[in-house]
Amino acid sequence: MLFGALQAFYGPAIPALREEFGLSPSAAGLALSAHFVGGVGGVLVFDRLYGRTGNRRMLGASYLLMALGAAGFALAPNWPLALAAALLAGCGFGGLDYGLNQLFAVGFGHRSTAMLNILNAHFGIGAVLGPALIGAVGAEHYPVVFLVFALANLPLLFCLRGVRDRPPQPPQGRAAGEVSGAAARALRSVLAVFVVLYVLHVGIEAGVGGWEPTHLESVGHSAGIAATATSVYWLMMTVGRFLVAPLALRFSPQAIITVSCAGMTVCLLLAAVPDLAPFAYAGVGLFIAPVFPTGLPWLHRAAPHARRAGALVIAASLTGGVVAGPSLGKVIEWSGVRAVPLLLAAVSAACLAATLWLTRATRTKPATRTKPATRTKPATRTGPVT
Structure with a gap:
């Protein structure tokens, strides 16, 4: 806190x-x-x-x-x-x-x-x-x-006494340096798309937080309603994370993030309707809430040997917060403030596309079924078990 x-x-x-x-x-x-x-x-x-x-x-x-x-x-x-x-x-x-x-x-x-x-x-x-x-x-x-x-x-x-001083050992298997060339290229692609997903989703988060009041006032809402709606947007992000916590025990991270990206895309499109905009922005806050915390365990499972993967996406999220304001401001100068939700909806659709690609790229192949071994007669015990 x-x-x-x-x-x-x-x-x-x-x-x-x-x-x-x-x-x-x-x-x-x-x-x-x-x-x-x-x-x-x-x-x-x-x-x-x-x-x-x-x-x-x-x-x-x-x-x-x-x-x-x-x-x-x-x-x-x-x-x-x-x-x-x-x-x-x-x-x-x-x-x-x-x-x-x-x-x-x-x-x-x-x-x-x-x-x-x-x-x-x-x-x-x-x-x-x-x-x-x-x-x-x-x-x-x-x-x-x-x-x-x-x-x-x-x-x-x-x-801090309850914090383990050393990280747990990585899962057994090939070391990071022993990954084949094809696997290394696939891993780099997965990390790159995770970085894109984090940059874009933080851009949406910062874009709504920064431009929602201006957009609401431009479509006829009072300054008081605009300020209150923005506070509700941030509040819904907090509520959304509490709501997702029990769902995360039943559904996979990729399923949660897919629904989140689809939901915030729909809400941003609805925000282009003036009367619905304050409620739609609250929906954006609710749906965008789980993306950041839910993506990290997915990333660690998808790239268990890439120790720096978490640092890359967290640094990308902070960078996205810095870049989002001026970048969106330049586009708004050309298109006008009323286009804010549609611009952000396009970015949200890109987040959804990145999530679907990652879901396919990180899907584990089912194990090949093998013929069950022939049952044999147990050997006769001739001495003590050691």
Whole structure:
């Protein structure tokens, strides 16, 4: 929950940041960009050290980086130092993003998909409560919120004894270096499509969150309804992950993600109808919710020897969040705000196509049936069994 709240603090604090440091809107928005850039760096560093340095030490370092960065952001006397602190907090954020998702993906066996959805649902709770907290105390008091966040991270350092310090051994079979050329090419294709799926789905998530209020106002809804509908969208993402957790024990990840991509495509098409748009966006939040946490166990089963696969897709998801805003903004300049749901529906359809391709590419072939062995007469026991 703290992890989710940190990402959500920056946006509501922008008015106070602009007044305190004399910033333009785009300059104030660099705080969140610095946070995401640091997040990508944290993912890559954690992945480099994964398996070499103990998991408890890496998670503890991530908590400390988030705490130091948040405290630095609260106390920074000028904007360059504030950006550096946001970058530092982002490094801890990225390390924790990769570390917790990686550990949950491999640590709970067949329950990993359900547990990942519960983990990410609590991230969503933090993301919903973070802006509410800033709003309750007032944006001008954002330093107090960041300092309290920094202090709240420190007790977590004493809660790491339940984490296994080393990753479990990979499944028996060929080592990663012994994979045949054809299998290696197929694995690279699977990883590439997983990366595409994650970049596109995070682009949809960020695109709806960023442009839903503008689109709703452009089709005749009031600013209050637009803001409320956007909050409901984020809330439905959290609800969706809790709802999927029990379903993940009965249905495969590929089935869940296929239904999710199809559902959000339909909802985005319905969002083009002005009267239905607020409800349709809520449906998008519900359907997109399971994609990120459900895809990771599927990836680990599809590429058990590709240790860096998780880092690739998590870094891709963070990159997708950075790229989505300006990319979608350029397209909207050409097509107009009313085309937002249709543009995102096209991206969602690409997610569905990628999911169907991955389902086919990672489908395990059934074992060849063999003729049952001829039953033989058991040998006569002549001595003690050893």
